[in-house]
Amino acid sequence: MSKPGVMRHMPQIAHVDVNCFYASAERAFDPSLEGRPVIVLSNNDGCAVTRSPEAKALGIPLGEPWFKLAPRAKEWGLVALSSNYELYGDISARVMELLGRYSAWLEVYSIDEAFLGVKGTPAELVALGRTMKATVRRNVGVPVCVGIAPTKTLAKLANKWAKNNPAFGGVCHWDSVPRR
Numbered sequence: 001m002s003k004p005g006v007m008r009h010m011p012q013i014a015h016v017d018v019n020c021f022y023a024s025a026e027r028a029f030d031p032s033l034e035g036r037p038v039i040v041l042s043n044n045d046g047c048a049v050t051r052s053p054e055a056k057a058l059g060i061p062l063g064e065p066w067f068k069l070a071p072r073a074k075e076w077g078l079v080a081l082s083s084n085y086e087l088y089g090d091i092s093a094r095v096m097e098l099l100g101r102y103s104a105w106l107e108v109y110s111i112d113e114a115f116l117g118v119k120g121t122p123a124e125l126v127a128l129g130r131t132m133k134a135t136v137r138r139n140v141g142v143p144v145c146v147g148i149a150p151t152k153t154l155a156k157l158a159n160k161w162a163k164n165n166p167a168f169g170g171v172c173h174w175d176s177v178p179r180r
């Protein structure tokens, strides 16, 4: 006998990704950077490898060499930081440890991205995503977006959609992504 609703409870994948990770990690370490344009520079302070949203809004391209930015940094109030991989590794470990509490299956995909196995209706999973987002923000101090879908690829797409459409509040289930 088939049970109604069973399909909606099929295992799903949540993709969690920290927004502009290095800049967010620096802010978690030094909250006075909140709201300011921040870039993190590559090894030997060569070029911008991460930009906070405020730095992106200034039109600073990813990979822009520091020598081109330096003359205008003061005028912009731009904060440029040397990369601190020890800090990023520490923040990453704390994010992954927290996420691990929400699933028996966690795949750390990169320093700031993970896939989690989750189960529930789309509404339940969006609620779970919001809980994870709020908990990471509160306990570690970095912003994340969450995409949820039946596969990893679609979960990444749902996450991208959440990131680019503020109305979603950083959490999106694939069912809510408009099909074109």
Ligand SMILES: [Mg+2]
Pocket: 017, 018, 019, 020, 021, 112
């Ligand atoms: Mg990221």
